[in-house]
Amino acid sequence: MTLATDVQRPNAGDTVELYDVDCTAIFGEVLRFSPVPLIPDASSPAPAPITWRGQIYAPRACKSEGWLWDGQGPLPQPKLTVGNTDLAISALCIAYSDLQGAIVTRHRVPFKHLDGMPDADPDIEHDPDIFVIDQKTTQNKLVVEFMLGTAIDIEGRMIPGRQVVQGYCPWRYRRWNGSEWVYPTGTTACPYTGEAMFDERGNPTDDPAKDRCAKRLGIGCKRRYPTGDLPFGGFPGAAKYRG
Structure with a gap:
């Protein structure tokens, strides 16, 4: 089955966003999370981790924007805002130079194809969005905000890309x-x-x-x-x- 045929079915269902922040190029690990609202709803149950392709995506407050590109004009520079109330993202920024150079991949996966679903096909997802963290633009006790860029559109990048x-x-x-x-x-x-x-x-x-x-x-x-x-x-x- 392909994504094109799957989404045309009457029971296509919801799509889930999942994020990989790959820090291996800057000597870190891969951070995986599923986004939840930055302002939680106290009446809603606590979100649970999501498993896809054998990898666990922990829930983390997050929002993003600016992914779309119509093929004309400058390439997009998405903005990724990640919750920081536990200061975990701040710690990563300290350890790995504000995560500059880390690769961010946004996956969009039909809910019914997550691990554990009856007819799950791990190969089905929308085309992933792959960008590189260009700079940290905001950091406080609540959130850390990053500006992303494409690998071919990062200005002023020096070689080597590490200290x-x-x-x-x-x-x-x-x-x-x-x-x-x-x-x-x-x-x-x-x-x-x-x-x-x-x-x-x-x-x-x-x-x-x-x-x-x-x-x-x-x-x-x-x-x-x-x-x-x-x-x-x-x-x-x-x-x-x-x-």
Whole structure:
């Protein structure tokens, strides 16, 4: 079944909005939420999380506007306003440079195709809207507001699109869960899968629970890669030149 045939049915039903805020490009995680009104209705039951394609979307106060584009004139710059009463969004802004560069995807999914519905088809959704956070425009104890832009319409973007730190590697390292290794995924994952283990000071260890990367070129990366190329995520060449 396709979306075109599905929406023409008499029982097409409601459409649900879901948001992915992918911060992996700026060394964070993926924040998933389903929007609820910024001003809650006290008489309504508390909203429940939504599951789609195996991912849980937690309810969060949110509103957005400016997604539509008629194919003429400048590209749209949607505005995304997210509830901040728990200060969780403020914390993310502090940790990840106001989330600038994070990828925002707005999904619009027919309610009957959410996980758990009798005839759910996870492949059916409207064309997703994909934008990049250009700047934070408002922040207070109630909301944080972001201006979005398309990847080809972000003015003044510098390369690299992250902070240049000389001696620190931001890549996410594997962890031991008590029985096996858990390896991170995505563009910020450290590729190391070797048997040699070292603690956070670079000392050899036989205990996988103590295996920690020092996040430094010498006692972290070079210990694990004594020969060949180093997947170090920092910028060692950014050191000040001394003549």
